[in-house]
Amino acid sequence: xxxxxxxxxxxxxxxxxxxxxxxxxxxxxxxxxxxxxxxxxxxxxxxxxxxxxxxxxxxxxxxxxxxxxxxxxxxxxxxxxxxxxxxxxxxxxxxxxxxxxxx
Amino acid sequence: xxxxxxxxxxxxxxxxxxxxxxxxxxxxxxxxxxxxxxxxxxxxxxxxxxxxxxxxxxxxxxxxxxxxxxxxxxxxxxxxxxxxxxxxxxxxxxxxxxxxxxxxxxxxxxxxxxxxxxxxxxxxxxxxxxxxxxxxxxxxxxxxxxxxxxxxxxxxxxxxxxxxxxxxxxxxxxxxxxxxxxxxxxxxxxxxxxxxxxxxxxxxxxxxxxxxxxxxxxxxxxxxxxxxxxxxxxxxxxxxxxxxxxxxxxxxxxxxxxxxxxxxxxxxxxxxxxxxxxxxxxxxxxxxxxxxxxxxxxxxxxxxxxxxxxxxxxxxxxxxxxxxxxxxxxxxxxxx
Ligand SMILES: Cc1cc2nc3c(=O)[nH]c(=O)nc-3n(C[C@H](O)[C@H](O)[C@H](O)COP(=O)(O)OP(=O)(O)OC[C@H]3O[C@@H](n4cnc5c(N)ncnc54)[C@H](O)[C@@H]3O)c2cc1C
Ligand code: FES
Numbered sequence: 001x002x003x004x005x006x007x008x009x010x011x012x013x014x015x016x017x018x019x020x021x022x023x024x025x026x027x028x029x030x031x032x033x034x035x036x037x038x039x040x041x042x043x044x045x046x047x048x049x050x051x052x053x054x055x056x057x058x059x060x061x062x063x064x065x066x067x068x069x070x071x072x073x074x075x076x077x078x079x080x081x082x083x084x085x086x087x088x089x090x091x092x093x094x095x096x097x098x099x100x101x102x103x
Numbered sequence: 104x105x106x107x108x109x110x111x112x113x114x115x116x117x118x119x120x121x122x123x124x125x126x127x128x129x130x131x132x133x134x135x136x137x138x139x140x141x142x143x144x145x146x147x148x149x150x151x152x153x154x155x156x157x158x159x160x161x162x163x164x165x166x167x168x169x170x171x172x173x174x175x176x177x178x179x180x181x182x183x184x185x186x187x188x189x190x191x192x193x194x195x196x197x198x199x200x201x202x203x204x205x206x207x208x209x210x211x212x213x214x215x216x217x218x219x220x221x222x223x224x225x226x227x228x229x230x231x232x233x234x235x236x237x238x239x240x241x242x243x244x245x246x247x248x249x250x251x252x253x254x255x256x257x258x259x260x261x262x263x264x265x266x267x268x269x270x271x272x273x274x275x276x277x278x279x280x281x282x283x284x285x286x287x288x289x290x291x292x293x294x295x296x297x298x299x300x301x302x303x304x305x306x307x308x309x310x311x312x313x314x315x316x317x318x319x320x321x322x323x324x325x326x327x328x329x330x331x332x333x334x335x336x337x338x339x340x341x342x343x344x345x346x347x348x349x350x351x352x353x354x355x356x357x358x359x360x361x362x363x364x365x366x367x368x369x370x371x372x373x374x375x376x377x378x379x380x381x382x383x384x385x386x387x388x389x390x391x392x393x394x395x396x397x398x399x400x401x402x403x404x405x406x407x408x409x410x411x412x413x414x415x416x417x418x419x420x421x422x423x424x425x426x427x428x429x430x431x432x433x434x435x436x437x438x439x
Contacts, residue, residue: 038221038350040396044149045350069289072262073348075230077284077313102230 002094007053008033009100018089024050024098025085035100041085043067046074048084049101056096060087076102104208106183108134109416111202111212113190113356116144118386118401119218120173125409127180128433131416134183134210136190136202138223143170145387146398148224148349159399169398179438185210189223191355199381199415214412217361217368217377217384218401221351229260229314229345240322242343252277252342258327260314261346262287267294269344274301280308280338282329312336314345356388364390374411375404381415383408 002018006028016031018024025048028035036047043066052060057080063071067086071077081101087093110126112119115137123133141147146155146166154163164172188204195201199213226244228234234242246252246269253276259266262283267290270281281298286309288295301307312329319325328337353366362369362378367390370376375383385408386401394400413422427433 039149042150044145046348047350068285068287069262072284072289073227075313075347 002089002091004089004093005095005097006031006033006050007097007099009102018093020090022089023085024087024089024093024096025083027089028084028098028100033100035084036103037085039085043070043083043086046070046083049074049077050082050084050098051078051080051101052082052096053080053099054095054097056093059092059096074101106134106208106210108132108183108210108212110134110214110216110412111136111190111200111210112182112216112218113202114144114218114220114386114388115139115142115184115186116218116220116386117146117169117173117398118220118405119144119216120170120177121402122216122218122385122405122408123177123180123182124173125405126412127177127182128427128436129409129413129422130436131409131412132182133180133216134185134212136185136188136204136208136210138187138189138225140187142174142184142186143167144220145351146170155398157397157399179436189354193359193382213381213416215382216408216412217356217382217388218386219353219356219384220387222353222356222366222388223351224349225352225354226345227347227350229347231314231317233317237317237319237322237324237343241319241324241341242317242345244345246273246344249273249276254278255341256280256339257342257344258282258338258340259344259346261348262289263346263348264290264294265346266290266344267298269346270307271297271301274307280310280340282310282312282314284311284313284331286311310336310338317343373407375408376411383412 004016004018006014016027018027025037029037038047039045067083109131110133112122112133112135115135126133147170151167154165185208188206191205192203193200200215202210256278258280259270260282273279302309312331315328315330317324368377368384370384370389372391375385377384385404387396
């Protein structure tokens, strides 16, 4: 079991336990943080938008077309924006730092 | 106009559509209401091209194919569709319910079946504080009256089909600028090429950026600020058309006095009836112990719901259980 660090919309930092094989969205949602994830991880809603704020961003798989198209329907999109349901947690992502995007 | 029918189904997603079939087998007529301009719910709106692998007997079927097959399956029962309108209010009347839509359509029915998924599809609105001030006068999420835009400065934002189609369309009558966060588009390749050509010919402008703020007066915008790569810019416009796709919102159903649990409607698992007798809820909108939000669960729920609707509509008749393979009576209903 690893850990990820998530800053919520109030600016509060949470350290969450992360299981290999879960998506980052699932880890955040199952910890009870306020992430809408309306489509349940189908890459169809863009309500699981997060910013990756440390250098772990370089270890992520590149954004694919589906995710990029869905990000087109999100707001406040930055260079470090990702849809958290499209990131699967793996050991090399231990201590990845994320911030929930505004609603 | 006032209609009369046995059952009103709110929502024409896969589950609402199949409910027409199950009701039809029991001689019950249905009217369907949906906000969208077409049927199929999430399958048609969110993933028409994506294959589904867990529809019984279909190893693989896309969202649109499933919708098309459901439409042809329910055809013999001649359902009436009221599209492009939201079911706004319900009222108890002597012999059942009166349902009124946002377009003023009134339907009297013995039973209501709520098959509303995660709620009505509504436009995703940019999170700009004062945007509501301009909605309907200077900001539009759909184009109803093109004339309004004649010779005006229009900013269209987005990268999907609606954004591109309207850019290409309005280019002939207005001064159109298209803004998107990147110069790649998820719209149909044809419309993308057309837009790029219009840009080359100087008939439209393209801007990289994301909306930041709006200012104006008397409900009309005059300036829009936007950002690109951390720099801020501004542009003067008359009208803003943001196209960021649709999202689902529970909407008016929350005010109907039915017991909810976190935006889902509680039902029993025998009849899928809500806390209000003769109002049912099936598909993604309902909740009960063990609920799975799967299309196949919604199909099962439809069949059981229909039995109870029959009891409401024909209190004196006994419903005999029959198979579609062998019942002459059912064959007749199916037009065979
Ligand atoms: C990307 C994606 C992939 C999926 N893959 C699968 C899969 O592989 N297998 C599976 O079983 N399921 C899958 N699902 C889930 C499946 O699509 C849903 O379970 C199914 O669509 C639910 O059907 P429904 O008829 O209950 O509601 P919906 O399809 O949500 O339709 C509800 C309709 O009701 C309308 N509505 C709501 N309120 C009102 C109102 N007040 N007035 C008028 N209209 C209203 C809405 O506009 C909408 O059209 C997937 C979902 C998504 C997003
Ligand atoms: S949960 Fe919907 S896109 Fe990620």
